[in-house]
Amino acid sequence: MMRSDDRLREAQAVPVAEVVDRLALKLKRVSAVESAGPCPDCGGEDRFAINTQKNVFNCRVCGETGDGIALVRLALKCEFPAALDWLVGAREIEISQEERARREKKRAEDAAQRDAYAARARAYAIEDARNIWASAVGQDPAPAVAYLAGRGISFPSWPPTIRCLADHPYKRKVGGRLEEFHRGPAMIAAIQAPDGRIRAVHQTWIDPDRPGRKAEILDRDGGALPSKLVRGSKKGGAIRLSPMPLEGGCLIVGEGIETTASVLVCAPVEGASYWAGVDLGNMAGRQIKIEGQRHSGIPDLEDEDAFLPPRWIERLIYLQDGDSNPAATRAKLLAGLRRAQARCGIGRTEIVAAPPGMDFNDVLRGEKPDGDDPAE
Numbered sequence: 001m002m003r004s005d006d007r008l009r010e011a012q013a014v015p016v017a018e019v020v021d022r023l024a025l026k027l028k029r030v031s032a033v034e035s036a037g038p039c040p041d042c043g044g045e046d047r048f049a050i051n052t053q054k055n056v057f058n059c060r061v062c063g064e065t066g067d068g069i070a071l072v073r074l075a076l077k078c079e080f081p082a083a084l085d086w087l088v089g090a091r092e093i094e095i096s097q098e099e100r101a102r103r104e105k106k107r108a109e110d111a112a113q114r115d116a117y118a119a120r121a122r123a124y125a126i127e128d129a130r131n132i133w134a135s136a137v138g139q140d141p142a143p144a145v146a147y148l149a150g151r152g153i154s155f156p157s158w159p160p161t162i163r164c165l166a167d168h169p170y171k172r173k174v175g176g177r178l179e180e181f182h183r184g185p186a187m188i189a190a191i192q193a194p195d196g197r198i199r200a201v202h203q204t205w206i207d208p209d210r211p212g213r214k215a216e217i218l219d220r221d222g223g224a225l226p227s228k229l230v231r232g233s234k235k236g237g238a239i240r241l242s243p244m245p246l247e248g249g250c251l252i253v254g255e256g257i258e259t260t261a262s263v264l265v266c267a268p269v270e271g272a273s274y275w276a277g278v279d280l281g282n283m284a285g286r287q288i289k290i291e292g293q294r295h296s297g298i299p300d301l302e303d304e305d306a307f308l309p310p311r312w313i314e315r316l317i318y319l320q321d322g323d324s325n326p327a328a329t330r331a332k333l334l335a336g337l338r339r340a341q342a343r344c345g346i347g348r349t350e351i352v353a354a355p356p357g358m359d360f361n362d363v364l365r366g367e368k369p370d371g372d373d374p375a376e
Contacts, residue, residue: 011069011087013107017052019068019087023075031173039064040075045223053117063281063295063328122233129191129201129232136163136188143185143208150212152365153261159241161190162257170205170217172225181225182217184208189257191230191237191278194308200232202239202257202278234282235305238275245273247312253277254319254360262360263319263352272317277336282307283318284332285339295331299339309340315348316340321359 020027020035027037027050039048042062050057058065064074072083144164148154170182185208191200205215205227214227238253241260245251250272254260260276277283285306288298299306309316318333320326330351337349354360358367 007084007088009104009107011084012067013110014068014087015052016050016055016057016068016071019071020050020057023072025075029174034173040071046226053114053121055114058281060279060281062325063332065281126199126232130198132165132168132188132201132203132231133163133190133198136165139164139166143206144187146208146211147187147204147206147213148258148261150210151258151262151361152212153258153265153361155241155261155264161192161240163188163190168203168205170215170225170229174220181219182215184215187257189239189276191232191234191239193237194310198232199237200230200234200278202228202230202234202276204228204257230278234278236282236307238277238307240273240275242273242275245310245313246271248314249273249312250315250317251275251309251313252317252319253283253307253309255280255283255321258361259319259321259359262364266360266364269317277307280329280332284336287331287335295328295335297331297334297338299335299342301339301342303339306339307336308343309346311344313346315350316346317349318351319360320351320353322354322356323359323362326353326356 017035023040025037025040027035027048028046029035030049033053034049034051036046036049038044038046039059039062041064042059044061047061048057048059056065056067057071064070069080069083069087072078072086073080076083076086078086141158141162141164143166144162145158165186165188167183168186168188169180171178171180173179182205185206187204187206189202189204190198191202193199205217207213207215217225217227219225239257241257241264250269252260252263252269252272252274254263254274254276255278257276260274264274283306284299286300286303287296288300290296290298316337318337320329320333330353333351337351340346341349354363
């Protein structure tokens, strides 16, 4: 027998769903592998989600993500050793070499099974996204044009990466079964990988009777569902609202289509290209964890999935909306810019921020700070 300091591995092996149950978090199942609900740290209604297949959690607002140990630390506001104590007990245990080997083999088999399932699901989602994109070929873009015009956005030249479907179904998995919650016009944007291939689509359901407004979509209990969904694999991709930047040129990247397009319309930089990075997580990538800091702003350079700009540009600008947590948002953007400098050798990087309480579309339309906008 030998003394084992195996508590970390034991804690990592606890399924995140079990951690949720033990913490008594109130989540609703939204698919076969996902459940969502309020974040145990920053609240909300459905901003927090777990994925039982990947065995991780994520909050799209405060940006916290990780495994079951990280979830315990987030929910209980405790340090790492206390989280281990809570998950597997404070007393070290003794196990034999044989038992250690058995456990490691089981973990490897479980990880391989999860990876294989995730790869199949990702391939299916990418194929589905490409089919959605292909189905919009030749469709009248008028509803999308009218929607963006209602937001004050009129492109000098309509991007080939934006199409429209007049009668597009809104579907989500409920109890492992795909159900339709809405059907109507939707703006479809191509999310392209660095090699230019389409690996996902960004779908925005719109209300044709209210220009500039998104569709109101409700779940079976009357709760609001997001009017925007991504289908496919967005990792490392972007929505290219203008062509590939020239060698030595400038690339301007905002989180969403409207943010990026608003700057293109309102304050264009001559010769610059404008891309939407889909979301902050994709733009920022994974950050190095520093004790006592929620967001370090230091990129984890081993993260291979985050967005990277073309290597031949000389200037990269990230747009920061002012209607979300400013410190967390800035740290994420800094991580993304620093990753671009380290990995791509980009010489000039900067963050351009909207006024506090506003996003760039508010600026374009002359909205007041902190005003409620039902179109968002």
